[in-house]
Amino acid sequence: MSDVTPTSKPDQPEDRSSFVADVTGVGRIDWRSNILIPALAILSALVVGAIFIALGDLDTLRLWGSDPGRALSETFGTLGDAYGALFRGALGGINPISETLTRAAPLILAGLAVAVGFQAGLFNIGANGQMLIGGMFALVVGFQFDLPLLIHIPLAIVAAFIGGALWGAIPGYLRAKTGAHEVITTIMLNFIALRLVDYLLTVKFFQLEGRNDPVSKSVLDSARYPKLIEFINPRYRVHLGIIIAILVAVGVWWLLYRSTIGFEFRAVGANPDGARYAGMNVVFLYVAVMAVAGGLAGLAGGDQVVGTLGRATSGFSGVIGFDAIALALLGRSHPFGVVAAGLLFGGLAAGGQAMQATTNVGIDIVQVIQALIIVFIAAPALIKAIFRVRAEAESAQVSQGWAT
Amino acid sequence: MKLELKGITKRFPGVVANDHVDLEIETGEILCLLGENGAGKSTLMNILYGLYSADEGDIVIDGKVQNFAGPGDAIAAGIGMVHQHFMLVPVFTVAENVVLGVEPMRSAGILDLDEARRDVEAISNQYNLAVDPNAVIEELPVGIQQRVEIIKVLFRDAEILVFDEPTAVLTPQEVDEFFKIVDKLKQDGKGIIFITHKLKEVLEIADRIAVLRRGAVVGTADPATATESGLAEMMVGRPVDLMVHKAPSHPGEAVLSVSDLTVMNIQGRKAVDGVSFEVRRNEIVGIAGVQGNGQTELVEALTGLREVAGGTVLIQGEDHTDSNPRQIHNAGVAHVPEDRQRSGLILGFTLTENFVLDSYHAVPFSEGIKMDWKASREEANRLIEEFDVRTPSSEIPASNLSGGNQQKVIVAREFGRQVDLVIASQPTRGVDVGSIEFIHERIVSERDAGSAVLIVSTELDEVMALSDRILVMFDGRIVAEKRPEETTNAELGLYMAGAS
Structure with a gap:
C-alpha cells in the first residue's frame, strides 16, 4: 500500500495490476505508466549500461590518474563507438533493419504468450518449452508433407500453435485441478521440452540423414516462410514471420479487448473471485489461457523452424522464451506494447552483434541493458523518483458521493 | 492534557482530503467524529497518529506544537489508536501482544513475560476488562480482542485514545459492554476520540460531536439537543430520510425453498447445519446474526459458489442444489455479494x-x-x-x-x-448514509415488484427496518423466527449471542 493512499484497506484483494497494463476494456492506454515510464526505463538502462561500458575499458580507466581530460574524452569516444555500432547494427541500413525484424518476430510472438498469461493473472515462464514443442510440430508438417505453399505454410502455422497449446495446457490444467503453481510447472516443462527435443533430434524419423549430432531434416521449401526482400539481395533474411507476428498481435488485441473470451481472461486475471461470482468457469479459463499462451509461443517456435532456420537444432529456441518475459513486462502486457518492445529487443540483439564485431564491447552488454530495463520497469518508484514523474496512479480517492 | 488540531490541511493529487480542520479535545471527555466514508476522518486520524504529515496546520498539545515523524512520536506524546482492523499477532498470547515492541527486559536482554502478565492484569482489573493475559489471541472473541487493543494502548500510557469505527465488529451486547469501558476510561481522565458513521451511537456516548464532510468540519453539535436526522443532514449535506418506508407485505408463493441444507466451511467443519426456510414473493426475509455464524456459507451455497453437503435448494420449484453461479443467475436470481471489492466488482x-x-x-x-x-x-x-x-x-x-x-x-x-429472487448480503456495509437510503428503497421496490428478497446483514437495525420476517442464525442453525413488529433489538441480540 502506498504511503499517500488516504484510506487503508487491508481487506482488498491482492493487487496484480503491477504486471498488467493499465488498459481498460476498450484498450485505452494510460500514456504515463505505459509509455513514459518504459521510455524512461530504457533511457536509464542505456545510461547505466554506459557506466558498465566505461568501467570495462581498462586502458582508459588507467588514464584517469594521469590525464583526466584525455580519459574523459576517450571514455566518451568508447561510448560513442559502442552505442553508435549498436544503433547502426540495428537500424543503419537495409540489412540491419532486416536483421532487427528477423529477430523481433519470435520475440513478439513469445512476448505475447507471456503477456496473455499476465493479463489472466498467470505467470507463464514456459514460453521456451512451448516454443520447442510448437516448433517440432511445425517441423514435422514441414518435412513430412509435400503440399502446395498456400496450404503448407498455414498448416505448419496451425501445427506450431497446436503443439505449443498442448504443452501450455498442461500447467494450466495442473493449476486448475491441483493448484500446482504455474511458475514451477512451466519451468520444469521447459527442461522436459529441451531434453525431449534433443532426444527426438537423434531419432531417425527427425534426424538429418548422415548426421550424428542433433540436427533435423530440412523443412521443404513449400513450408518455408518466404523471404520478403530477397529480390534486393538474397542475404537479407527477413521473412514472412514478422508480418505474421504483427497480425497475431492485432489478433491478440482483438481477443483480449473485443471478445468475450478476452473479457473472461482479463476478469479472471484481475479478480478470480469476482470472475467466479460472475458465473465464469475459472477452472476452464486457466486451461484455456495457458493453451492460448502456449499456442502463441508455439508460433514463435514455428517462426524459428519454418522461418529463420529451416530446420530444428538442439535448443533452437535459444533464450527467446525468457527474453519474452522481460519483453512482456516492458510492453506492459499490452499486445502493441509487446510489439514495440519486441522491435526494441530485436534491434538490441541485431545491433549487439554488430557492436561486438566492430568494437571491443561484447554483446553481453546488451543482456545487461535488457536486464537493467526490467529492473527499472519493475521498480517504477525508482523511475518516478529519478525523473520526478508525478504519480497519478497513487492519487487519492475521496468520496465522490452524494453531496457533490 | 489538551490536544488541538489547528487548520490541518492535507491534499492528495486532485483532491483535498482535509481542508483546514480545527478540532480540540481534552482529557475526560468523549469527542465523536462523525462523517461518511471518504469524508476525511481516517486521513485526519492518520495525521494525528503520525502516519501522514499535514500540508498545513499544526498539532498542538498543551500549547506546544508537535512534530510527529511517525506513530512512535505520537505514542510518546500520549496518543493511542485502536484501529478498525486489529493489529494483533493471532498465535501470541494477550501479554505477548500487549508488550510487543516495548518488551520489559530482565538483564542481558531476556524477555520478562511475568512482568508483562502482571501489567496486563493490573490494567485489566483497573478498567474491568476481564482479559486473561495468558489467553491466545486467535481463541478470543472479537470483543475481547478489541479490549486487548485497548490494553495495548493504555500500556503505552496513552492519554488520548482514538477509536476508529470500534463497534463495526461487535454484537449489540458487546457494544453495550464496550460503551461501559469507554465511559470508565473517561471517568479515569482519558480523552476519547470516537470515529463512526453510526448516528445512534454518537448520541448515546458523545460529550461533543464534530461532523466532517468532504474534508472540512461542517458543524458541531451537542448530543443533548441533536437529533439523528439533524446529524444525518449535516453529514450528507441534504435532508435524509432514515426510515424505511414500506407497505405491509402480502407474500405470494415460495420462490426460494431451502430444506435441511448443510454446508461445510473451508476448514471442512459444518458451517450451515440443517437449515430450512422459505422466501416468498413480495416478501423480504432478513437473516440476522453475528458475523461468522454460517451466513456467508449459506449465501455462497444458495448462489452456487459453494458446494452443498446435504439438503436441497429449490428456486421456483426447480432443483438448484448443485447449480453453478451462471445457472442460478439465469434462473432469475440477483446476488449482491457480501464483499463487493473481493467478488462483486473487478476494481x-x-x-x-x-x-x-x-x-x-x-x-x-x-x-x-x-x-x-x-x-x-x-x-x-x-x-x-x-x-x-x-x-x-x-x-x-x-x-x-x-x-x-x-x-x-x-x-x-x-x-x-427482471429477477424473481434477490439475495443481498450486507447490502449497505461501509456505504454512506445517502446511499443506504437509496439502496433500501430499491430493495423494497424489488419486493413490491414481485420479487422474493433475502437479506443477510450483521446490522440489526437494517434487518429490523427492512424485513417482513426475521430469521436469526447462530452457529449454523436458525435459532429464531420473528416478525419485526413483535420483537426488539435486545431480544434478537440474545438469540444472536446463542441464548435460546
Whole structure:
C-alpha cells in the first residue's frame, strides 16, 4: 500500500495490476505508466549500461590518474563507438533493419504468450518449452508433407500453435485441478521440452540423414516462410514471420479487448473471485489461457523452424522464451506494447552483434541493458523518483458521493 | 492534557482530503467524529497518529506544537489508536501482544513475560476488562480482542485514545459492554476520540460531536439537543430520510425453498447445519446474526459458489442444489455479494465492464465471441442514470468510485434486469448514509415488484427496518423466527449471542 493512499484497506484483494497494463476494456492506454515510464526505463538502462561500458575499458580507466581530460574524452569516444555500432547494427541500413525484424518476430510472438498469461493473472515462464514443442510440430508438417505453399505454410502455422497449446495446457490444467503453481510447472516443462527435443533430434524419423549430432531434416521449401526482400539481395533474411507476428498481435488485441473470451481472461486475471461470482468457469479459463499462451509461443517456435532456420537444432529456441518475459513486462502486457518492445529487443540483439564485431564491447552488454530495463520497469518508484514523474496512479480517492 | 488540531490541511493529487480542520479535545471527555466514508476522518486520524504529515496546520498539545515523524512520536506524546482492523499477532498470547515492541527486559536482554502478565492484569482489573493475559489471541472473541487493543494502548500510557469505527465488529451486547469501558476510561481522565458513521451511537456516548464532510468540519453539535436526522443532514449535506418506508407485505408463493441444507466451511467443519426456510414473493426475509455464524456459507451455497453437503435448494420449484453461479443467475436470481471489492466488482475494470460482468456472454452485449461494447456502454449509461451512480463517466475504473457508489453499481447490475429472487448480503456495509437510503428503497421496490428478497446483514437495525420476517442464525442453525413488529433489538441480540 502506498504511503499517500488516504484510506487503508487491508481487506482488498491482492493487487496484480503491477504486471498488467493499465488498459481498460476498450484498450485505452494510460500514456504515463505505459509509455513514459518504459521510455524512461530504457533511457536509464542505456545510461547505466554506459557506466558498465566505461568501467570495462581498462586502458582508459588507467588514464584517469594521469590525464583526466584525455580519459574523459576517450571514455566518451568508447561510448560513442559502442552505442553508435549498436544503433547502426540495428537500424543503419537495409540489412540491419532486416536483421532487427528477423529477430523481433519470435520475440513478439513469445512476448505475447507471456503477456496473455499476465493479463489472466498467470505467470507463464514456459514460453521456451512451448516454443520447442510448437516448433517440432511445425517441423514435422514441414518435412513430412509435400503440399502446395498456400496450404503448407498455414498448416505448419496451425501445427506450431497446436503443439505449443498442448504443452501450455498442461500447467494450466495442473493449476486448475491441483493448484500446482504455474511458475514451477512451466519451468520444469521447459527442461522436459529441451531434453525431449534433443532426444527426438537423434531419432531417425527427425534426424538429418548422415548426421550424428542433433540436427533435423530440412523443412521443404513449400513450408518455408518466404523471404520478403530477397529480390534486393538474397542475404537479407527477413521473412514472412514478422508480418505474421504483427497480425497475431492485432489478433491478440482483438481477443483480449473485443471478445468475450478476452473479457473472461482479463476478469479472471484481475479478480478470480469476482470472475467466479460472475458465473465464469475459472477452472476452464486457466486451461484455456495457458493453451492460448502456449499456442502463441508455439508460433514463435514455428517462426524459428519454418522461418529463420529451416530446420530444428538442439535448443533452437535459444533464450527467446525468457527474453519474452522481460519483453512482456516492458510492453506492459499490452499486445502493441509487446510489439514495440519486441522491435526494441530485436534491434538490441541485431545491433549487439554488430557492436561486438566492430568494437571491443561484447554483446553481453546488451543482456545487461535488457536486464537493467526490467529492473527499472519493475521498480517504477525508482523511475518516478529519478525523473520526478508525478504519480497519478497513487492519487487519492475521496468520496465522490452524494453531496457533490 | 489538551490536544488541538489547528487548520490541518492535507491534499492528495486532485483532491483535498482535509481542508483546514480545527478540532480540540481534552482529557475526560468523549469527542465523536462523525462523517461518511471518504469524508476525511481516517486521513485526519492518520495525521494525528503520525502516519501522514499535514500540508498545513499544526498539532498542538498543551500549547506546544508537535512534530510527529511517525506513530512512535505520537505514542510518546500520549496518543493511542485502536484501529478498525486489529493489529494483533493471532498465535501470541494477550501479554505477548500487549508488550510487543516495548518488551520489559530482565538483564542481558531476556524477555520478562511475568512482568508483562502482571501489567496486563493490573490494567485489566483497573478498567474491568476481564482479559486473561495468558489467553491466545486467535481463541478470543472479537470483543475481547478489541479490549486487548485497548490494553495495548493504555500500556503505552496513552492519554488520548482514538477509536476508529470500534463497534463495526461487535454484537449489540458487546457494544453495550464496550460503551461501559469507554465511559470508565473517561471517568479515569482519558480523552476519547470516537470515529463512526453510526448516528445512534454518537448520541448515546458523545460529550461533543464534530461532523466532517468532504474534508472540512461542517458543524458541531451537542448530543443533548441533536437529533439523528439533524446529524444525518449535516453529514450528507441534504435532508435524509432514515426510515424505511414500506407497505405491509402480502407474500405470494415460495420462490426460494431451502430444506435441511448443510454446508461445510473451508476448514471442512459444518458451517450451515440443517437449515430450512422459505422466501416468498413480495416478501423480504432478513437473516440476522453475528458475523461468522454460517451466513456467508449459506449465501455462497444458495448462489452456487459453494458446494452443498446435504439438503436441497429449490428456486421456483426447480432443483438448484448443485447449480453453478451462471445457472442460478439465469434462473432469475440477483446476488449482491457480501464483499463487493473481493467478488462483486473487478476494481480495475471500467464501470461498463462491471455492469456487464455477469451478462456479457449473451445478446445484446455480445454476439458469438464478439463483445458489443457499444451496447454495453448504453446499458452502463442507462444504469448509471437510473441508479444515480455518481461518476464522471462509464469508462473509469470502478476503483475510482466511493464505497457507496461501488455498491450502487452492483445493485444496479443485479436489479437492473427482471429477477424473481434477490439475495443481498450486507447490502449497505461501509456505504454512506445517502446511499443506504437509496439502496433500501430499491430493495423494497424489488419486493413490491414481485420479487422474493433475502437479506443477510450483521446490522440489526437494517434487518429490523427492512424485513417482513426475521430469521436469526447462530452457529449454523436458525435459532429464531420473528416478525419485526413483535420483537426488539435486545431480544434478537440474545438469540444472536446463542441464548435460546
